Amino acid sequence: MAANRMLGDMKEGLELLVLEKAVKPVTVVLGAMASRDWRPQHHDYKFATGNNGLDDIIMNTPNLAAWFERYLTDWTGPKGRLGRIKFRMKDSVYPGDTMRFAGKVTKVERAAKSTGWVEVKIELTAGTKQCVSCEARIAVPETADANPWKLKGDDWKP
Amino acid sequence: MASESTTDLPAEVQSWIGQARYEEKTGFPIEMGYVLTTMSATQNGNPLYWDEKVAKELTGGWITPPTMVSVWFRPHDWSPGRTEPAVPLQLHFDLKAKLGLPEAVMSDNTIVFGEPIRPGDVLTTTQILYSVSPLKTTKLGTGRFWDFGVRVVNQRGELCAEERYTGFGYNRN
Secondary structure (H helix, E strand, C coil): CCCCCCHHHCCCCCECCCEEEECCHHHHHHHHHHCCCCCHHHCCHHHHHHCCCCCCCCCCHHHHHHHHHHHHHHHHCCCCEEEEEEEEECCCCCCCCEEEEEEEEEEEEEECCCEEEEEEEEEEEECCEEEEEEEEEEEEECCCCCCHHHCCHHHCCC | CCCCCCCCCCHHHHHHECCEEEEEECCCCCCHHHHHHHHHHCCCCCHHHCCHHHHHHHHCCCCCCHHHHHHHHCCCCCCCCCCCCCCCCHHHHHHHHHCCCCEEEEEEEEEEECCCCCCCCCCEEEEEEEEECCCEECCCEEEEEEEEEEEEECCCCCEEEEEEEEEEEEEEC
16 A cells, blocks of 8 residues: 555656456456345356356456556555546456556646545556556545545535 | 437336436445455455544544445345345346346446445435437447436435446347
8 A cells, every 4th residue: 555645746647557466256256246246247157158148257347446446546545535437348357367457647636625636547458458448536635634535515526 | 328318219218217216225234344345355455444543534434435335235135025136226127128138238337426435324326317329239239228327325415426327238149
């Protein structure tokens, strides 16, 4: 876990460190169960391949969202407060894949109470597959004593 | 994807567009057990969810990760007295049934976060259908895209999140 990253550390075009994770069957199944997603394409190989025409069981969307959040807050530190996340599923992530998260800052702006917004575009790939495109907006502190988690009402503009 | 609705829909489905439906409360208490399981599943060491001292300092006590919002209103796979498994996003499954499109995937998902969700919160959700596309053919099959949203408020009426989804229901080619 990185220390809290300040708004002044961010600038457009900055690239986040790449995160790579090997996907095992348990990665898919544990992620689906943690997100209470009981649908069989996330744990039943025969259903996934026979009924859904997939190559294997697949990572589920809520769990991929949690992976994106982890990637972002690894970078910002615990004061990083996610305001908005958008993702487009393009291809499935299967056991045997290695997920590769690569992000780049697309916008930086100041906000209320000595905080700021950072917008990040993240591509999740696996080998040659473009699996998920993600755009996120996350609040970070501008000063050491600022805390985005304390923003409420009109000060919180995700 | 389905920004403009088609007119060749069954009247019942057409009537759903723009209506807040399926209001429901969370069926079990928001708790940290699932949070830690999610942290484990994603190998996430954020101390906000592991270290109560950090949680007290930054957020006034435990909160749950923003992206877990949908976890709290996913039904149990089985519960007493129910004969059919309940499904989350009932609107999505009703669309599949009403439009005769047995297979479905989600393509786009946007979540805007508000007030953090905390252990002990009771959440209320509503689902809103925004649009349904004409029939389209993709590599998966022939079907329709639909846009719908899920609005989540806590017991004080504070908006915790609004999720927007695009689903594609289809018949395999």
